[in-house]
Amino acid sequence: MARESKKHKDIITTARELFWKHGFKRMSVEEICRKANVSKMTYYKYFPNKIELAKTMFNNVVEEGEKQFRMIMKEDSTAAEKLEKIILLKMEGTNSISPEFLQDFYTGSEPELKAFVEERTKKTWDLLINDFKEAQEAGIFRKDFKPEFMVIIQNMLIGIIEDENITAMFDTRQELIMEFVNLIIYGIAPRE
Template sequence: MRKLNKKQASLLNTGRQLFWKYGFKRVTIEEICREANTSKMTFYKYFPNKLELAKAVFDSVVDESLAHFQKILHADLPPSDKMKQLLMAKMEGTHDISKEFLADFYGDAELGLKDHIEQKTQETWSTMRKDFERAQENGLFRKDLNLDFYIYVSQKMIEIINDPYLNSLYSSADQLIMEFTNLLLYGVSPHKYPLCVA
């Protein structure tokens, strides 16, 4: 990834914070510029519109998460510690995520984000599949785990977390995401008992 200058990084970080909290539709370019302490002229220098900023925000979040995931997988740690770190990373990464963000970014095909997200997600899962194969070889994941099944179910998480009934069971979106993540991680763990995150 090319290095961002301060203004560009500030717009990305501000966009991320506002989209995370309010979703895509409710956030305006004016609000982003005000919070980033920059002008609309500067905004348009880096991003032609709000949609392109949202795509850049999503890509940076995914790339950052993937790098963190790979760092944990390659760390010289026992499998149980790696699992705990993976759970903690997911908890930190989804902290305070809003239902509006999930609905706008993943559920609303009219906004123009869904296709981009699906393409980026496919690319990321392709990379992660290789990491999962190594994780199986190293004993982090069960040897008998069907990786194609696991990846397919993981990708279905987007549909699941936007389900109105499931959303009604949790007070926040990050709680539902962590419930699903715990289920998936415990299901791939080679250990007899589930891991607990303090």
């Protein structure tokens, strides 16, 4: 009963792909098994039910995101560089959570999974904010900036990316990110 079994891993990565793309409800255990080349019986050897698979999968993704985030924060780099890397990380999709996956929860069904996701997300935010505070104390960010404000910045970014009027103003995504980072880091006041 090796917990690091190949099949076990296959199930999780397949689940991530499919839940991410189509959402939780739309995917059946059987289809996940088929795509992962695992029989249903081996599936139920590792996971007691469908929800538990989603939890494990989500947990893995969040943990991976946390790890990458902390790596960036520990790097010896400026605030602008850090922020840019964090945004890129988010946009690469490794860290960002698929709306398809979240959709099911916010329609009211699957309250157990919804609670789990919310709690886990909150826990992550606490961690990230703490890292921000440390970086702040180390002098990387302005002292009177509230790290909790990062949540709001995240939402701003999402809004900007989804706004076609804004994206149309830039030739490349990179340019848009740099502009955004500069705004967040330096504000709109002229530099001296």
